[in-house]
Amino acid sequence: MIVPRFGDPAEARGAFVTFEGGEGAGKSTQIARLAETLRARSGRGVCVTREPGGSPRAEEIRAALLGGVAKPYGPFAEALLFCAARIDHLDRLIRPALQRGETVLCDRFIDSTRAYQGAAGGLDPGVLTALERVVVGPTRPDLTLILDLPPEVGLARAAVRGGGQGADRFEAEALDFHVRLRAAFLAIARAEPERCAVIDAARDPDAVEAAIRAAVATRLPDLLPGEGSRGDAA
Numbered sequence: 073m074i075v076p077r078f079g080d081p082a083e084a085r086g087a088f089v090t091f092e093g094g095e096g097a098g099k100s101t102q103i104a105r106l107a108e109t110l111r112a113r114s115g116r117g118v119c120v121t122r123e124p125g126g127s128p129r130a131e132e133i134r135a136a137l138l139g140g141v142a143k144p145y146g147p148f149a150e151a152l153l154f155c156a157a158r159i160d161h162l163d164r165l166i167r168p169a170l171q172r173g174e175t176v177l178c179d180r181f182i183d184s185t186r187a188y189q190g191a192a193g194g195l196d197p198g199v200l201t202a203l204e205r206v207v208v209g210p211t212r213p214d215l216t217l218i219l220d221l222p223p224e225v226g227l228a229r230a231a232v233r234g235g236g237q238g239a240d241r242f243e244a245e246a247l248d249f250h251v252r253l254r255a256a257f258l259a260i261a262r263a264e265p266e267r268c269a270v271i272d273a274a275r276d277p278d279a280v281e282a283a284i285r286a287a288v289a290t291r292l293p294d295l296l297p298g299e300g301s302r303g304d305a306a
């Protein structure tokens with residue numbers, strides 16, 4: 073019988089930081105900036121990754137998901153495909169990096185499944201909880217930075233970045249879907265304030281970066297020694 077192997081949670085462990093938010097919130101931009109800062113300051117290895125994807129097999133599933141292959145089967149089937157990608161990503165990349173003591177910065181993780189397939193897609197929260205239990209187990213983020221901004225602003229940014237290539241499966245959803253997404257991410261932050269920090273992502277990139285550094289320095293002070301606790305400057 074095949075059962076999930078989560079490893080021993082008591083083992084030496086690095087830090088797991090996830091970035092969440094709607095389209096065009098600036099996650100990729102800010103992950104690159106934080107990675108550079110942590111590489112210079114923390115004295116630990118930094119692993120930058122993303123979902124869906126992050127490992128070769130999960131990247132293959134990403135191409136299918138963003139191409140809309142699973143959409144006709146509904147949010148439950150889509151969630152299962154995101155989970156299939158996540159299992160490989162956790163096994164091949166995230167857990168080994170954490171066991172080496174590295175800091176893992178991941179662009180989207182479980183909260184995207186909760187928001188996109190759950191709150192916005194209509195999938196039952198009990199199903200999502202069960203999937204998280206068997207797929208993620210104890211490998212939960214230590215800190216989740218939720219980059220918050222009005223969906224109209226994020227979609228406009230994503231369109232400029234896309235350079236006229238057309239929207240992907242999720243960008244193509246109606247504005248109402250993106251409004252529900254924003255509310256879902258904020259509800260997650262309210263429900264798990266010890267894990268989540270909300271960052272006002274509508275500001276210029278330098279101001280967003282400063283707020284993220286303040287949140288990391290406050291919540292995970294070992295990662296930014298000497299930066300001091302300046303409070304979450306969201």
Ligand code: Z5A
Nearest residue numbers: 095096097098099100101123184185188229233242276277
């Ligand atoms: N999905 C799901 O449904 N379920 C799941 O479980 C998971 C994911 C894990 C992945 O798409 C899709 O999969 C995603 C959810 C779904 N939906 N979509 N689409 P993706 O990885 O291709 O896309 P994304 O995660 O939404 O990222 P993004 O659109 O690339 O945006 P971003 O990384 O947050 O932003 P960015 O690339 O850093 O910035 C976007 C543009 O804005 C760019 O031109 C920047 O230069 C500019 N920018 C960045 N910051 C600023 C500020 N502060 N001011 C002005 N302009 C800025």
